[in-house]
Amino acid sequence: PVQVVWRKAELALSERRFDPAEGTIWQQLAASFDPLHQRQDLTRAPLLNFTVAQEEDGCWCALQQWHHLIGDHSTLAFMEQEVSEILAGRGAQLGAAQPFRNAVAQARLTLSEAEHESFFRDMLADISEPVLPFGLSDVHGEGRQIVSRYQALSSALNLRLRRQARRLGVSLASLCHLAWAQVLARVSGRDAVVFGTVLLGRLQGGEGAERALGLFINTLPLRLDIDRRGAEAAAREAHVRLSGLLAHEHAPLALAQRCSGVSPGAPLFSALLNYRHNNGEAVSLPEGVSLLSAEERTNYPFVLSVEDGGDSLGITAQVTETVDAQRVCDYMAQALGSLAQALEQAPETPVCSLAVVPEAERELLLHGWNRTERGY
Template identity: 45%
Template sequence: MTLHDILRLLDERGVQLGADAGELVVRGSRKALDAELVGLLRAHKPALLAHLTGTGPKDAQSPLTELTETELAAVAATIPDGARNLEDIYPLAPLQEGVFFHHLTAEQGDPYVISLGYAFDSRARLDAYLDAYQAVIDRHTILRTAVVREGLPEPHQVVWRTARLPVEEVPVGPGEDALTRLRERFDPRRHRIDLTKAPLLRVLVAEDRPADRWVMLLHLHHILGDHTTLDVIHREIAAHLRGTEDTLPSPRPFRDFVAQVRTGPGPAAHETFFTGMLKDIDEPTAPYGLLDAQGDGTTVREHRTLLDPAVAHTLRDAARKAGVGTAAVAHLAWAQVLARLTGRDDVVFGTVLFGRLQDGGAETGTAMGPFINTLPIRLTVDDTGVTKALRDTQGLLAELLRHEHASLALAQRCSSVPAPAPLFTSLLNYRHSGGSTATDQADVTVPGCRTLHGEERTSYPLTVSVDDLGDDFHLTVQAATPVDPARVCAYFATALTGLARALEAGGNQPVDSVDVLSVGEWGVVVGGGVGGVGGLGCVHEVFEGWVRAACDAVAVVDGGVRVSYGELNARANRVAH
């Protein structure tokens, strides 16, 4: 949530916020000040105090790096017009470091390129849109930023004074689909954006004569921004097209955020926290045995669904009464799924944290840049009651927020997992989407333009996103082949449903007894999927029923090896006798 979102939430609940002698003063009803809101206020106290007192980061324009003249000359040599076109230079933010690492290690393509497609009803509309986009680039430093590492002690982001949006017109042959042609011309699974050349965006356009329209495909590298960045870009484009750009707030340079991060808690504090959480974890949490956390996303498939509205309502109501937030429910539900998929009761996964409230309290809901970060969280799925487990989860998330600007590399080194094995290979992204999904947020609300396509990938082989729409929850699962994203999504939805019902029933049910398998899938597991095999029984009895009913059916798949029920039964008998 952005600072704007929290202030709006306080207003909606009739909660008054003030500052006195360096402390927050909060006035509101006990019902309004639930555990989730109190946790947000505690976690983001410095930012809220800065907002209330009108303070912010000090010395924002002071140098953030110490480079020699030789190193600065090497940077200038990478920029058109050299030093005259060099506006600023500073190190990468935490998320940028991780994204840049994955960019370097990807064998082909780039897993961190956001792809958006639009249709315009005329070339004039398209050209006006592109002109407005250039005006937005001119306003914001992050959109004129490149990344340079050659000849430097560490990678730096370099702000150009002038950076032109590259636009390529692609011819479309008879019978070809215009959008498909553009996607073939630049597919992030096979092509890469040169991070040394600002802006880190690419635009392809084509005339779609059969539909009497123009199609545009835009690629933006994730090292430039998060979903809020996309939202801000399109709001500003709409303002330029309406002629109301003079009403836009003054742009805030991303360097302010970098400065704040560098003056926050240091590596020692981060290391103490993550060592306490991870020091005895000595093997990866890798669902389905997926161990490649540096993939290029080429085999990733996606499934989206809306959580049953009745379940969503029950979940919100029960969580509120239990004094926990829905984000904590989502994290515990994903831990349940991981526990079943890995056969472990102690699991670690990545969670996406939104760093827009720790940068001095300015209105960062209108700022551009990759403020988010990915860090590990460790949860245990045991016989603890659901309510207590959720409160523990919420408490850990609040602690994690205090370290949201730590680097993922540092956090991983605090575990006992030997390099180069990953600490985790799945990711949960819980985000407040304000009534729209992530793709909808990027929509262009201007006449004559509509969204055709939206795609975002990561390097992780299994990613779950929860879009909190205010009333409903939109679930998205991206999974690397051969994992079925629809099945994983069903597990997650079932876990959310089970937790909601457990809370509604009092919250005493042990977490490890809450199911992740639907009734239909349980039927398949215990033998309801083949004629002649049904009902419950001991495992060996159910297995023997499958051998009799479907001897040649595949029972086990391991890579390219397939073993039938008959073959597996024969092997089991040889071992037994």
């Protein structure tokens, strides 16, 4: 691979005109740049484009397109904060920009390749087959058949999970990773579950990384065993494994994959978990500006994002259209509820025995479709 660095990349801004008789202006604007039909030119920096159109009432609509190659969730929040500061007349007070090359250099100065290999071989050496929920194996898709569904979890479940995380001295993220592993164990038929987890990538980024713009996140495999060990022991093990992975947050995914026993060319996993903290940082828009819509795309066929709002908890499933996205949310909600109940009442309960199928679906499978009162 060859990387070409542009010393100067000018922001692209263009204006479009639409006929109000053909529909809402902002919807026409969004439709004209639908990422399902139009892709960004990856040879043109900075992979950040704005297109504006004026409504009949004089308001302006702005469509922002950007590629994940240049930034992550934190980067987007920082950009919006800085725009707000500039519009409020405080642009001169902004700190100096942190060059992304500093983060690259810092990442190369941390653990050696040999240390990364040792860690991932210990975790993955005995994994000889890909872990594929519902048999989904295409991890190079274009997001064309991805369906998204959001579900808010009850405040009671949110509090119960946080209470158990504090009691055990583990993170809420660890409990969510364990619940996701329970779901994947059932829908892939595997006890040793491997899935990708999205890491923030800023912990080892060096000075100023917490405010730097750029793509810091990384996706790396996490292996959890859904076996006869008790729920509490499994929760502690998930926390240990997830914490250990953080030290390797800049390891290449290709390196991790080759440390497994899976044949080259086959994906090690096709499911992701993205645990993200949403504390209102992504909606700090300037006064007079409102968010009309936002859309994101993924190439993985089976993705679950946990939306941690501090005092709230939600889940977003992004899955290929051959799978019911609502069903995936229901499985995750049930897995979290079963895990919370086991930790509260019977922490020695084998983690492999905890319910993942919701009661309504279980009733349908066992009883609704087995009603044989009538003769044929």
